[in-house]
Amino acid sequence: MDLDPTLMKSTNSTTSLRSFSANTNAMNPATARLSRRLLIFQEARNPSNMSEIVYLPVNKLGLPICGPGPELPSILELPLRILRAFTEIFNQPKYxxxxxxxxGPYHDTSEEGKYYAVVLEQTHSHSREEAVS
Structure with missing residues (x-):
């Protein structure tokens, strides 16, 4: 993954990351309020029905994303069975x-199995109780 060059600090620069973030938010306040999170799901067999495949969240709360985030393909490039599963998951009230x-697929060389990464964005501000949990 490439680092965002706007977040790198040269030795001649006196601008801190904190002031950069504050300046960025001041320039575009609409995007400052929106939140994005990265969730990882593992493909596994349902213990109750071994012929059924389920997608289990690896990080239930997701990771907050600051900056452009990871480059992932469109969700439409996923197989239909995964689209169906993600439709059921993300139509739940907690989302x-x-x-x-x-x-898109997430490749983890330290673990066996198939993983998928999903980037979510908050569509409107709402109370903390309604946040992804």
Missing amino acids: KGWAVLAA
Whole structure:
């Protein structure tokens, strides 16, 4: 993954990351309020029905994303069985107010199995109780 050059600090620069973030938010306040999160799902067999495949969240709360985030393909490039599963998952009430921006395979060389990464974006501000949990 490439580092965002705007977040790198040269030795001649006196601008801190904190002031850069504050300046960025001041320039575009609409995007400052929106939140994005990265969720990882593992493909696994359902223990109750071994012929059924389920997608289990690896990080239930997701990771907050600052900056452009990871480059993932359109969710439409996923196989139909995964689209069906993600449709069921993200239509649950706990994901109300969140939209899927991108999704794709996630390659983890330290673990066996198939993983998928999903980037969610908050579509409107809402109370903390309604946040992804």
